[in-house]
Amino acid sequence: MIYSLLNQYPASTVRHDELLDSSGEPRAHWKELLESLDLEPEAIMRQRVNAVRRQVRENGVTYNVYADTKGVQRPWDLDVLPFILPHEEWSIIEQAVIQRARLLNDILIDVYGSQNLLKSGRLPPSLIHGHSGFLRPCHGTDLPGNIALHHYAVDIARAPTGQWWVVADRTQAPSGAGYTLENRTVISSAFPELFRDLKIQRLSGYFSAMRDSLNYWGRICAEKQSRSNPNIPPLSEGEQPLTVLLTPGPYNETYHEQSYLAGYLGFPLVQGSDMTVRNGVVMLKTLSGLKPVHAILRRLDDDFCDPLELNPDSLLGIAGLTEATRRGNVLVANSLGSNLLESGALLGFLPELCNHLLGQNLIMPSVATWWCGEPAALEYVVTNLRELVIKPAYPQLRQRPIFGEDLNAKDKDEFIKRLRSNPQNFVAQELVKISQAPVLAKDSAKSLNAYAVGLRVYACATPNGYVVMPGGLTRVASGSDSRVITIQRGGTSKDTWVRAPHAVNHTSLLRRTTSSKDLVRDNTFISSRTVENLYWFGRYNVRNNLNARLLRATILYFLEFSSEHRAIEWPTVHGLCVWYGLMPEKEEEEKGESDHSLLSIELNDQEIEDQLVQAVFAKDQPSLANNIQSFYQLSFNLRERLSDDNWRVINQMTQSFADTGENPTIADALSTLNQMRTSLVTLAGFSLDGMTRDHGWRFLSMGRRIERLQFLCVLLQRALTMPPNSNLDWLLDLTDSIVTYRARYSAQPEWLPVLDLILMDENNPNSMIFQIKGLIKYLAQISLTYNKGGDEQMLVERLYSLESLDPDATFFHGNKVLLCWLEETYQASLKISDKLSQRFFSYSGSQQESNRY
Amino acid sequence: MRYHITHETHYSYDSVATLSQQLLFMSPRNFESQICLDHQIDVTPVPNESANNLDYFGNISHYFSIFTPHQDLIVRVESTVDLFPRPSLQSLEHSTPWEIVRDRLNLHNGIYNDAVAYLYPSPKILCSDALADYARPSFSNGRGIVEAAFDLTQRIYREFEFDSEATNVSTPLSEVLEGRRGVCQDFAHLMIGCLRSMGLACRYVSGYILTIPLEGHEKLIGADASHAWVSVYCHKFGWIDFDPTNNCLVQNDHITVAWGRDFSDVSPMRGVVLGGGAQTLKVSVTVTPIWSNELSVQLSL
DSSP: OOOGGGTTOOOOSSSOBSSBOTTSOBOGGGHHHHHHHHHSOHHHHHHHHHHHHHHHHHTTOEEESSTTSTTOEEEOOBOSSOEEEOHHHHHHHHHHHHHHHHHHHHHHHHHTTTOHHHHTTSSOHHHHHTOTTOOGGGTTOOOGGGOSOOEEEEEEEEOTTSOEEEEEEEOSSOOOHHHHHHHHHHHHHHSHHHHHHTTBOOSHHHHHHHHHHHHHHHHHHHHHHHHHOTTSOOOOTTOOOOEEEEOOOTTSTTHHHHHHHHHHHTOOEEOGGGEEEETTEEEEEETTEEEEOOEEEEOSOGGGSOTTTSOTTOSSSOTTHHHHHHTTSSEEESOTTGGGGGOGGGGGGHHHHHHHHHSSOOSSOBOOEEETTSHHHHHHHHHTGGGEEEEESSTTSOOOOEEGGGOOHHHHHHHHHHHHHSGGGEEEEEOOOOOEEEEEOSSOTTOEEEEEEEEEEEEEEETTEEEEOSSOEEEEOOSSOTTOOOTTTTOEEEEEEEBOSSOOOOOOSSOOOOOGGGOOOSOTTOBHHHHHHHHHHHHHHHHHHHHHHHHHHHHHHHHHSOTTTOTTTHHHHHHHHHHTTSSOSOTTHHHHHHOOSHHHHSOOHHHHHHHHHHHHHOSSSSOHHHHHHHHHHHHHHTGGGSOHHHHHHHHHHHHHHHTOOSSOOHHHHHHHHHHHHHHHHHHHHHHHHTSOOSHHHHHHHHHHHHHHHHHHHHHHHHHHTSOTTOOOHHHHHHTTOHHHHHHHHOSOOOHHHHHIIIIIOTTOTTSHHHHHHHHHHHHHHHHHHHOOOOHHHHHHHHHHHHHTSOHHHHSSTTOHHHHHHHHHHHHHHHHHHHHHIIIIIHHHHOOEEEEEO | OEEEEEEEEEEEEEEEEEEEEEEEEEEOOOBTTEEEEEEEEEEESOOSEEEEEEOTTSOEEEEEEEOSOEEEEEEEEEEEEEEOOOOOTGGGOSOOBHHHHHHHHTTOSSTTHHHHTTSSOBTTBOOOHHHHHHHGGGOOTTOBHHHHHHHHHHHHHHHSEEOTTTOOTTOOHHHHHHHTEEOHHHHHHHHHHHHHHTTOOEEEEEEEEOSSOOTTSOOOTTTTSOEEEEEEEOGGGOEEEEETTTTEEOOSSEEEEEEESSHHHHOSEEEEEEEOOSEEEEEEEEEEEEOOHHHHHHHHO
8 A cells, every 4th residue: 555645755774764764664553544544634733733732722731941041831742643662562662661770779779778889899889879869868768668760760772773772761750641641632632543443551550550550658657747746636547648749839840731731640749948957757738737748759950959968058848858768757759868879870770780680681781871980991992982962971960962973073083081180980882773753744734744753651650560651651862863863952742552452441550449538628738828829829810800900990081082072081090090000100301401381291192002001911010921921930939739731721821822912903902802811800710610619719819809809999098089970980890890880870880889899788799898807707717727816807807898888978989988998908908918927928038048167 | 085066057938938857967977987975966946757767878968848937047067976996198108000990980880989980070070181180290100099199189279279269169160270279179080180180089078176285286277167178098097088179188177977989969958948048057067086995995995
């Protein structure tokens, strides 16, 4: 059969081709895919490509390119075609990866324990003692189940012979498993029928094994904790241990993945400052006080994990964590110090160590690697430099790989000199021509290109041995330099399909029983930081919504009336925009100095229009666009608490600003504002509709109520002091009460009914009384749990004084009593917000200092 | 020889510290040249928890944490130690040629496992050609390792100036070598860097020296605070201590607290404080000789 798809597919003579065999025929395990793609019209593939791109974008799958720069995110690059592997080949890979994981685990256990490998001379001491990743304080750590390497990833690639080789081991905090899961979600829905018909192995079983195993060992740590600490009760039969995912924070390159995984596995996503150590037990700072942590899945580098015993400059770790692990009171996966095994210098020693430790031959060889610390290896490397790539032997020597073939004669001599003066600092690896796989061409949905690929395979320790994720992250070279595959430098990725001989049922290896008494009805593990973020999420959601509404009203006002009719209400709406920082305060000054006539102090319409457009779009001054960007950052911190739907809406908002053209007009501003309002109202709807009413939700709701309360105070104070004959439509519009008002009164708005609706109507969710009553209710519920009241009283007093206002005597323009009440209420809201932070968020506030002499 | 040591550390904070976690290396360790008879650590405010540990190098660490708000942290450590005579320079004659020691250490056969732990660069001491170049004049062909190391000790003493203003805890070694000035810690790091760059094993020793000079002796430098010197692996003689700050082979006026690869392994006090703001630190050390031979005789029986 001839496939039109393959017309331009470049076969390779020097590389193994994943798709075609040596005679140019498609390999059996690709045939179904090729056939089905070849038959379908081009439009279908085009749709698929768009759907994949849209889903990646909407799910917000990103990779932060520069970990330390705010906001630099690149969308994840995913090729629509999967990478397919047949069952037979996969089982060899699987066996090899399990063997290697066991071997590396045994080496870690030895180095951080009895050190027999060093004492017997099987491991050169410089690989351990000379390695900055060998963390001496972690020697003698108590490892539950004798496992140090819980999660292992290995980068493999295929040589021209068809044989798979190991390129590198990831033993510290392997990344990419979450991206793999997301790739699968996206690609399997792009090919629903094929995915089913080809009997592709599922990934979910791997992740439940991961979760269950961490919980299993977490339970052992829990027992240890309660044995040595009389204050810590043992876990009940069905109670789950507390496992957390420790992240370096939102600016880490793979933060998106971390939050995704935390949400998927159901582990709280925490930062070091969310935890503290008491009596050798790691404690999570939660709303209800300190809760013992049993297992930590970490994505933080070894030495950053503990500023007390490891890197004192780390602000990301937990002071005292190392001691907690030495006592066996907490499981850290992977165990601290496991970075040690990522050194390429170790690769050459693995075959012998495998024989010694496991009594087996190493199944999958490493790419030929020479550690220059051995004299014979050094001479080989010097002689064959052109065919080799030279890498640092230890991570502390930060340097990029050097390709021997890139060096000219002079550079080569210099490099050899460097090599000879410190040979133990270098490893050399053979340059392997790695295999190529089909990638859909960017310009045509009906033609295939070939790019070099590598596969990252994941393994996870369980009480019954290692299990391997049936699939993995296929990484594609960016094209220009097929020698280097890194996501950091712009490579793309693929979903990996491992075919099963028959449909496989995934059942957890670990028995879990939950009895009715163990059912969890409230999220008690919510960290103080998360609660604080939820509170501000609520506030900013409402604030952005109000700002969008205000800007829209202001723009409509501006467009509707010409400058001479604008006079009466204009200063009020404009003043509100200034109060929110959206429009500049003293725009007149410069003009006033040059010309003192009254007219020139007023801005002309064009200038006002520019300011209004700026208020929506400006990047370099306060604007709605910037507020939405901050809201996005805040939401990013809460990523694992937000449902995918929530997240999609938040993404769309930021995207629509990013998509704005060079010089937006006032019409663009209006259309963006309408869009924003819809999105923000949708978000508000999600939090009412879709979120569990736990304390986190209550804080979010309090944030919403306080923000609206403050807005009403400021709005009404200004409205009541504007000129007496003003129109009140805009006031109803800003408080979203226009529909209700018209239904009730069908007349021109007047002060008494308008103020009654905005202040006193308990059925109006935008009214003052509605905000106050809600705040009282939530505060009371929270105080019930945390037994420290006080703040409600201030609000109850506000409620009484509001209810005791006589509408006939006070609800009119310019009333002093009402103005005074509004000011008092505004001040009270500021106090309540401060008190909330003191009571509940204080844990997250303090600055950490280190000392040393 | 018996000594009593008082080591007081006082941190004052500008604002209230709400949590303090500290790790001390202030407990003198026991080994063939020294025994610690009495040791006490008093912390104000009283810690909420504390624990002793042995670290990777066999040093005694003391951990404590304080949850009660405080603005002053005072750590007072008192120790009584007996020192036993160490070999004199004469008895160390005919030491192994340094090249042989170097080659043995680099054999990777597991026999010198104890020494190779101190053979490689460490956080504060990176090896370099410049350090090896500085060391080389002391390491002529076939010279005994003790003789060579003592020569290096003397050269550092002669060619570097003691200057407590020139450096701080984070001054890199290359700068010390360049500027030719520093304090005891810098000279120890420098000498270790030289030896390791020559392929020899060397450790950093933290401790104290006599505050009040013995009759007829000059007051030793570095006596008012913690002191630091080096210990060189000398093959058949084991570990031999040299003090480049005081131009001497260590005899019986150096009290050892802890040893490691460099300062970062054994800094006397390190910790993490929540809150507190700016901090000021006062340290005082007093070492007093006690002339009671009777007691030590009883103990040695």
